[in-house]
Amino acid sequence: MxxxxxxxxxxxxxxxxxxxxxxxxxxxxxxxxxxxxxxxxxxxxxxxxxxxxxxxxxxxxxxxxxxxxxxxxxxxxxxxxxxxxxxxxxxxxxxxxxxxxxxxxxxxxxxxxxxxxxxxxxxxxxxxxxxxxxxxxxxxxxxxxxxxxxxxxxxxxxxxxxxxxxxxxxxxxxxxTPSPRLTLFGAGPDAVPLVNGAKQLNWHITIIDHRPSFVNTQNFPQADQLLCVPKGKWQDPEIGNHSFVVTMTHHFDQDLLLLEHILETDAAYIGVLGPNKRTYELMDRLGKKFHEDRLSRLYSPIGLDIGAKTPEEIALSILAEMVMVHRGKGSGQSLQVMKKTSFTKYLQTKVGELAF
Structure with missing residues (x-):
């Protein structure tokens, strides 16, 4: 729209x-x-x-x-x-x-x-x-x-x-339905392809970081909003039920602070960059403060399993997962798996016709 x-x-x-x-x-x-x-x-x-x-x-x-x-x-x-x-x-x-x-x-x-x-x-x-x-x-x-x-x-x-x-x-x-809003915590180089891809989808993008030399229009010319917030501080970027949030700070204590606040919002998707072990440690530090329905919006490791290696491929896998959540459809499974079933039935029908 x-x-x-x-x-x-x-x-x-x-x-x-x-x-x-x-x-x-x-x-x-x-x-x-x-x-x-x-x-x-x-x-x-x-x-x-x-x-x-x-x-x-x-x-x-x-x-x-x-x-x-x-x-x-x-x-x-x-x-x-x-x-x-x-x-x-x-x-x-x-x-x-x-x-x-x-x-x-x-x-x-x-x-x-x-x-x-x-x-x-x-x-x-x-x-x-x-x-x-x-x-x-x-x-x-x-x-x-x-x-x-x-x-x-x-x-x-x-x-x-x-x-x-x-x-x-x-x-x-x-x-x-309003276009999704991507709120990205962390303005490192690995955030660039994610921002570029989200902009291709016409999403609204907010980037938050504590480093002025990173969170600027030179690095992110396509961002709709750039916020420089001191480390250890929280500034509410108006996260609602059409918001998709990703933390890419690469800083454990900072992610801990962010998650404590983000989980209180109505964000549709909360992605945490990093392996499962790191996310489990974050959850242990948070304790049992949050109900299961809040934690169900947490995605870690983020992205669909497409064998991504480069920052661009990782960004693609994250965007694919967020689109799936946004649309409320799809399983993240290859369409080829679904196609094989119907194609097999088609071949069986053709073989039956030829035999006849």
Whole structure:
């Protein structure tokens, strides 16, 4: 969401029109899922992908029509069976997607533009349930957005019909989660590839160290926040439930101090660099102060087992583990293991057909 917001903000500041595309329905196997967005700016820049780059060219043509009429438009792409032949793309994805295109015009639709930016800016910092009207008898209602109360856990994502201003409208409900925030304690050279990789994922990055010669913009030009905190002191960098924390201080007593405070936060992930033995010693020093649910967020040694050796490879393994925790999916197991089972069944079926 962050790259989309930044691009929309750039266009708003420069008076550039654009079109926001959102997947509102999927069926079967698709490259992206519901809620995925892209933004096409009139100066030709495309931010985000709704497919593997296959339908974006066609979307650009429809985007011009949306801008010309200043109205929303819904597109349907069906790549199942012969439906794919209609588009001449030969994708073989065996799925279909519906996409909502919304005009973004900082001049002609200024009020709508400001409202959209306001809603998405809020979603960058707080989990947001957002509704957008897709179809309505009153044309002016199409594209209207509003936030659903965050405590309404029964609200489901996807398409649904609801009552709005005395008429039934079709809405798309999406849950927007803020981008993860990486808080890194330790600004040594081994932190550089981790920061670079996290920035490629569009994460917000805070780096904390006691050495001014290390924690600076020269070493970490991509960091969003750099804090120089004296050794042995704690400064709360606003760690919340979307925060991923890694300690790379290489200093036992400093890590002990940090962990005592970090475990009190709602961080989704707490990674401690170093072998198990060192982490067990840290836990022994902390004693039985923390309940099991607090310690369950502790990852040490950090990273997935990919045989990493270099700082860049180690950073990759750490990022892979954090993404897995962030998405709440995956086992960290090779997809090849899963593929072998299905591929074996496929071969058995083919052998059976040939025997017949």
């Amino acid at each position: 962050l790259p989309i917001y930044r691009e929309m903000n750039r266009c708003a500041e420069n008076g550039i029109r654009g079109v926001l595309g959102t997947i509102i329905r999927t069926e079967g196997s698709t490259y992206q899922k519901e809620g995925t967005k892209c933004f096409w700016a009139e100066d030709g820049k495309l931010t985000g992908l709704l497919s593997g780059g296959c339908v974006e060219g066609d979307l650009a043509e429809h985007a011009r029509e949306v801008l010309d009429h200043s109205s929303c438009k819904t597109l349907a792409y069906d790549f199942r069976d012969k439906g794919d032949d209609l588009w001449g793309l030969g994708l073989g994805c065996n799925g279909s997607i519906d996409i909502l295109l919304e005009p973004f015009d900082p001049v002609k639709l200024r009020e709508n533009t400001e409202r959209t930016l306001e809603l998405y800016e809020s979603a960058l910092n707080h989990e947001t349930i957002l509704r957008t009207i897709i179809e309505a008898e009153t044309p002016s209602l199409k594209g209207k957005k509003w936030v659903v109360a965050p405590n309404m856990d029964h609200v489901k994502s996807g398409l649904d019909t609801v009552a709005y201003e005395n008429e039934k409208v079709l809405v798309f409900t999406e849950k927007i």
